Amino acid sequence: MTLMTTPTSSSATNQNVPAPRTRGHDDPDQRAREVGLNRLRAVLTALGVRTRLTRPRNRIWRLRVHKNGWHETVMCAGSEGTYAYVTAHGRLLGPTSDVQSIARLLVWMLDHQQR
Numbered sequence: 001m002t003l004m005t006t007p008t009s010s011s012a013t014n015q016n017v018p019a020p021r022t023r024g025h026d027d028p029d030q031r032a033r034e035v036g037l038n039r040l041r042a043v044l045t046a047l048g049v050r051t052r053l054t055r056p057r058n059r060i061w062r063l064r065v066h067k068n069g070w071h072e073t074v075m076c077a078g079s080e081g082t083y084a085y086v087t088a089h090g091r092l093l094g095p096t097s098d099v100q101s102i103a104r105l106l107v108w109m110l111d112h113q114q115r
Helices: 028-046 099-111
Strands: 050-054 062-067 070-079 082-087 092-095
Touching (some): 028 099, 062 099, 092 099
Antiparallel strands (some): 062 070, 082 092
16 A cells, blocks of 8 residues: 655745744844843833833834933944943943943933933
């Protein structure tokens, strides 16, 4: 008794079908930036500052910080283990290892409405 099997072409084996797009969590640099911004967010929230962490379609994580009607956008830049916080206006705030002083600097910027 022989079984007849017909060759089927699946999209997984077809060479013309592109591979599925990878998510941002597969990229270690992207994941490290997200972790750095989450650490800063936790410290700012403990200081009583409203925050919102978003990831727009361009996959760049942004931390929006609000206080007294003023806001600032902070991103995490860098690669391969060296990361720093920067504002949307291009101001370098400092390394991600110094979260407490970066949080105090952001609170000062919001209180004095400085960019």
